[in-house]
Amino acid sequence: MSEVKEKKPSGSRKWTARILTLVVLIAIAAWMFVIGRGHTVYFDNKTLELENGESIGTLQRVDVYVNGNRVARLAKRERGMATWIGQNFKMTLEITKEKGDEPYTQEVAIDLPYSLDGIVVNLPGYLAGRSQDEWMSEFVPVASSTTEEDEEIITDEFGLGDM
Amino acid sequence: MNKKKFSLGEFLRGNSVPIMFILICAFCIPISGFSPTYLLNEIITRLGRNAFLILSLLIPIMAGMGLNFGMTLGAMAGEIALILVSDWQIWGIPGVVLAMIISIPFSVALGLLCGKILNMAKGREMVTSYIISYFINGVYQLVVLYMMGPIIPIAHSSIKLPRGYGIRNTVSLLNMRQCLDDLLAIRVSGVKIPVLTLIIIALMCLAIVWFRKTKLGQDMRAVGQDMDVARDAGIQVERTRIISIVISTVLAGFGMIIYLQNMGNLSTYSSHSQIGMFCIAALLVGGASVDKASIGNVFLGVILFHLMFIVAPSAGAKITGDSMIGEYFRVFVSYGVITVALVMYETKKRRAKQSLGRQLEEDQRKGEKA
Numbered sequence: 001m002s003e004v005k006e007k008k009p010s011g012s013r014k015w016t017a018r019i020l021t022l023v024v025l026i027a028i029a030a031w032m033f034v035i036g037r038g039h040t041v042y043f044d045n046k047t048l049e050l051e052n053g054e055s056i057g058t059l060q061r062v063d064v065y066v067n068g069n070r071v072a073r074l075a076k077r078e079r080g081m082a083t084w085i086g087q088n089f090k091m092t093l094e095i096t097k098e099k100g101d102e103p104y105t106q107e108v109a110i111d112l113p114y115s116l117d118g119i120v121v122n123l124p125g126y127l128a129g130r131s132q133d134e135w136m137s138e139f140v141p142v143a144s145s146t147t148e149e150d151e152e153i154i155t156d157e158f159g160l161g162d163m
Numbered sequence: 164m165n166k167k168k169f170s171l172g173e174f175l176r177g178n179s180v181p182i183m184f185i186l187i188c189a190f191c192i193p194i195s196g197f198s199p200t201y202l203l204n205e206i207i208t209r210l211g212r213n214a215f216l217i218l219s220l221l222i223p224i225m226a227g228m229g230l231n232f233g234m235t236l237g238a239m240a241g242e243i244a245l246i247l248v249s250d251w252q253i254w255g256i257p258g259v260v261l262a263m264i265i266s267i268p269f270s271v272a273l274g275l276l277c278g279k280i281l282n283m284a285k286g287r288e289m290v291t292s293y294i295i296s297y298f299i300n301g302v303y304q305l306v307v308l309y310m311m312g313p314i315i316p317i318a319h320s321s322i323k324l325p326r327g328y329g330i331r332n333t334v335s336l337l338n339m340r341q342c343l344d345d346l347l348a349i350r351v352s353g354v355k356i357p358v359l360t361l362i363i364i365a366l367m368c369l370a371i372v373w374f375r376k377t378k379l380g381q382d383m384r385a386v387g388q389d390m391d392v393a394r395d396a397g398i399q400v401e402r403t404r405i406i407s408i409v410i411s412t413v414l415a416g417f418g419m420i421i422y423l424q425n426m427g428n429l430s431t432y433s434s435h436s437q438i439g440m441f442c443i444a445a446l447l448v449g450g451a452s453v454d455k456a457s458i459g460n461v462f463l464g465v466i467l468f469h470l471m472f473i474v475a476p477s478a479g480a481k482i483t484g485d486s487m488i489g490e491y492f493r494v495f496v497s498y499g500v501i502t503v504a505l506v507m508y509e510t511k512k513r514r515a516k517q518s519l520g521r522q523l524e525e526d527q528r529k530g531e532k533a
Contacts, residue, residue, distance in 0.1 A: 029264045036257025038338050083338065085255045117252055117319075151324065151332055153308065153432060 035086050040118045041110075042081045042139055043091075045074040048125035050134060056124045060101065063094035074123070087112045095127065110136075180500060181450045184467040187496075191471070191478035200353045202473065209469040210462070211344055211360035212425040216418030217442045217461045218367050219411050223288075224456045225375070226407035227387030230443045230501075233277040233292035233408065237415025238435035239303045240269035245420060245429055246307070246330055250317050254338035256346065259424050266416035273299060274412030278405030285390070289453070289505075296439060307431060330431045340427030360421065367414075368458050383407055387454070444468060444497040453508040471496065 043064055048056040064072040064080055071091075072080020082091070089110045096103040108126070112119055118139025125135030175182065192202070216234070223231040244266035248258050277295050284291040311317050312328030322334055344357035374380045382403045385393040394400050419438065423429050446456055448471075449464025472493050479489020 025264050025267070029261055032257040032261040032264070033251070033253060036253035036255060036261060038252045038254030038258075083254070085257070153329070153332060 034114075037086065037114055039084050039087075039089070039112050039116065040081055040139065041084055041089055041091075041112070042079055042118065042120045043072060043074065044079050044120055044122045045124065046077050046079070046122065048122045048128075048130070048135065050130075056122075056128045056130070058124055059095055059097055059127070060099050061096040061103070062123055063103075065092040065094070066090075084112070087114060093123070093127075178450055180448055180503065181463060181467060184448050184471060188467060188470045188474065191474040194481050195474040195477035196481070197474065197477065202470065203354045205473050206466055206470060207354060207356060208344075208425070209472075210465050211357045211364070212422050213418075213442065213445065213465050213469070214364045214461060215367060215421050216415060216438065217446050217465060218364070218371065218458070219414035219418050220442060220446055221371055221456050221458070221461070222374070222383070222407050222414075223411045224451070224454065225380070225387055226383040226404055227390070227454065228281060228404060228407060229289040229453045230446070231292055231408065231411050231415075232289060232439045232443065233274075233281075233295050234411060234415035234442065235296035235435050235439040236273040236277055236299050237266075237270045237412035237417075238419040238438045239299060240266045240273055240412070241416040241419030241423070242429060242431070242435055243269055243303070243306070244416070245336065245423060246311065246317075246322065246334055246431070247315075249334055249336065249429075250319050250322050252319075252338075255342045256339075258339045259343060259420060262420045263417050266420065267413055270413040270416040271409055274409035275405060277412065278408035281408060282401045282404055293439075300436065303435075304432065332431055334429040334431055336423060336427050336429055339424050341425055343421065343424055360425075363421070371458060379403070379406065440501070441468075441497060444500050447500050447504040452504060452511075468497075 043062070045058050045062050047058055050056070058076040059074075060076070062072075062074045063070055064074065064082065066082045066084070071082040072078075074080050089112050091108050091110075093106045093108055094103050095106060106127070110121065110126075116138050118141070120137045120139050122135040122137075216238075219234055219237065220231055223229065241262065244262040244264075247265060248262045253261050276299075277292060280295055281288045281291055306315070308329045311330050312323055317323045317330070322330055324331055341357075343360050343363070344355075347358040347362075349356050349358055375384070382393070382398045383406075385396060385398055386400050386403050390400050393403075419435065422438070423434065426434075445464040445468035446460055447464070448468040449460035449462070451457070451460035451464065475493040475496075476486050476489030479492055480486035482488070
């Protein structure tokens, strides 16, 4: 006797395909949401004042390389910045601790918190091996002292626009 | 076999618009004074920027719905997705991909609405879709200007208007600017070739070629040729037409995202307003008509139309001493080419109807004699 194959109704197959497509799209979207999160990382070469009154002094000079490009050359009390996509931030530091010292290179990997747009990393604190709470903080843009005027909305029904 | 003879007159009549544009460009290029490298760079950039958007117009033409002015709806969906992605700070290629995925539900909903309305206005699809785009533009402005902030959460003050709700005139897409174009870009004697963008466009072309051969593609072509015959053959005409508009709207959304990632900023209230018009004009310049368009027309159209766009202001300034003349000229040509195409389409339709009538009359006369 030949085996009788039950044919699935085409409607249910169609719905399965639709749901599967939807699930795949949501999964890709969620993945992009995680891997695409952009951060602005600020590097400070400033003295780190700790809660216990201790302070960590500045470095003579720090060159910061991100993805092979030098993004900042920091003298004492200077700040640099770089943009980064994702949470696993990597940079290479070329550090000169004291005047006249030979510079040395150090690879740095930092896990960036997802929720923060701007992150300040205090380099002397990080290099001194302190805890993350001490050398990492959120960058809060300083609010403008003057109230910003509302901008006029311009619609372009018949103009050339961006063309 | 009955081989069709080549007729120069017929060829010129059939390709009058591209020939006219080739002549305009040939006249304007030397006057403009631009170097070939500059022109090539600009053309390749604009090809990568616009080709996907124009490809989205092919499917409704296949389904006999003419030039889909409703592609603006997809463009608005793409813009809403980009605003959200910018606010969530998703950058680079993940931002582009996420924006494309987010635009899909908006595009599908708008495409369904547009398709349903167009089914109620058969034979008047183009003007109807044109007006729908204005109607949805109003809804878009309501959403973006009043709902984004209080109802749809927008966190960043760089996107939000100072009053606390609504989106600013310009949204910066700097963090995703040209991320697709730059990923596999190569430089050939000073000309930047955005390989990844061109690969995406090539894949889209292959998908369209494949789609034409599928059952749905064949149904669309049948509907495009004759709706009554297609209905008699068991094709769900209305459903097929709606699907064609939905696909076109979704592709237009993707195209708009590719377009804006190349530009690097989004003019919230104006980026989409003329996009349909210029894409349609480019397609027509490439030799397409209201009822027939091919992938070749898309590429020829982008090259010729944008070449004219680049050289016309400079050539106009050199000829007349006023750069605005060239500016007016290119706007005039954009609208003019659409008008000419519509007039030619209507004339062709009337001629075909008249010749059919004459044929019928002749047959009747012959029958009476017999």
